[in-house]
Amino acid sequence: MAEVRLEHLVKRFEGVTAVDDVSLTIRSGEFLSLVGPSGCGKTTTLNLIAGFIAPDAGEMFVDGERLNDVPIYRRKMGMVFQSYALFPHMTVFDNIAFGLRMQKASEGTVRREIGRALELVRLPGVEQRYPRQLSGGQQQRIALARALVINPRVLLLDEPLSNLDAKLRKEMRIELRDIQKAVGITAIFVTHDQEEALSLSDRLAVMHRGRIEQVGTPIEIYETPRTEFVNSFIGETNLLTLRVLDVRRGEAELDLGGARMLVSLGDAAVQRGDLIKVSIRPEKIGISAAAGAAGLWLEATVEHAVFVGNMTYYRVKVGGQLMAVLSQNLDAHTFPPGAPVRLGFQSDACRLVGRA
């Protein structure tokens, strides 16, 4: 187990700042995801830690040891790539043995360790196959075994599941997580898939334009996103621009399609008459028939409804604004387009994002 510390890392490519003053501590044994859209700097950050590229400024440490001037082949980082990167001209055995042989391990040790590694990734008996004879999921397991067998200080994963089909991706997610916890290794995982990041990680670092926007547990990131970007990137949300009718006791009273609602202001300075942006997640909104529903105070009209099995996804019109509502299918009823409905949500489900 090892703690990784990044301090003010900067990396520029031909004038474009790919990584812009990134500071982050990855705790020992932690599974941390770097998540963001393509070009946000997450892979560059990982490549800096791996040593494939050198930073223009800043420092990196593993357990207090400065990494900057340590060449790749002495960093002892286990790396897993999106392309699997298994050596195509070597058998599975020779692939996994590669790192051990670099450490001058005896052939007896090599054989024992490979057996153990293949057990770990639940793929024993494929030693003499070549990578092309394995499926994508199997290849990625072998790549994971190859990375782990050298007993690395940190496991670096660069979109390892992105080349797999959807079903396999979900299975591998759980397995990857289990293996990481079983081995007890610090893992840094790069992905553009926010669902993957939320379901795998102890903590996430959301990146945008080379900077870290927010670091936190999946629940913190999802429930209390601190920036507009995190808000829109992680999960789906309704961003509404509303006028402040009144301010009192740290709360703002807002006008939503003629109805009144309250939002907590925190320490934001907002005055009566301001236009502000608030966010509310689609699944936090209740939806019911127009007549006789208690606690649902907002009148709306269904624009369209998409039935997706366990959920129905509605787009509704409230006042002048369109909102997404995700409703669990507790019964067989869905509202057709044009139906008048009532919506409701807890006031703490609604969060202030910023000024419009």
Next chain:
Amino acid sequence: MQEPKPRPPRRISAGWAPYLLVGPVSAWFAIFFVVPLILLVVMSFRGYVPTKGITDTFTLAHYSKFLTDAFYLGILWRTLKLALLVTAISLLLGYPEAYYLTLVTGKRKAVFLALILSPLFVSAVIRTFGWMIVLAPHGLLNTLLDRLGLIDSPVKFMYSEKGIVIGLVHVLMPYMVLSIYSSLINRNRDLERAAQSLGAHPVTTFLKVTLPLSLPGILAGTLIVLTLSVSAFVTPAMLGGTRVRVIPFVTYEQFMVLLNWPFGSVAAVVLLAIVVTAVMLYHRWLERGKWAEVFR
């Protein structure tokens, strides 16, 4: 209402397609290559009487003369030795160049590619005359070596094996570089990163990963350079002449100067047989050996 049936796309009947695709080039090769080759082999068994010329008799005399005469065996050995030397030098000089070309982009890459291809833009005769100027006893190269104090008297480049090797390496280099380049350019660079993250020094990474995976390019490049240098005529003829004969030159001499077509044919057939056998063995050795998986 019934849906209109989609019309099947029109295509060449599968039974005829292969013939249409391969037919023209096969016909071309048959008429202009296979037939002359058969005639050449037939010619090598015909008799030759200096006063009467070619006779319609079957004889193995030319073969036994060629294969027992130290003079011709010496030339055969030289031809093969020079071809191997040219191939080895092209590989050693060309590989780093091809590798470098995969690392650079833009203008720099264009310049180096143009430089490498430049020998092909100039006619063989003009290019070789250029080399004669450079390699002459008091030519550019000797003058330079002399000025640098590296030699006391001019090195004999002209009409020597050295000159032939220099000239052939120059003109055949593009084939070597482009073959290796094409096998390196699409490599998955993650493989090299993976090897290094597993503890392999960059040199080890090259030897264990990059080099084996570029074997198909090395195979193609060495085969092309080997066969082209074995059969090269203009460069050895102009830089070696009658003093440093190679088999293609002997063949030319027998056909055009001495008019002994049967013996010229024997020289050509023997060289062809050796090269074809060697190429097949080399190919098989690489594709069935330790690195077989690379060629799949």
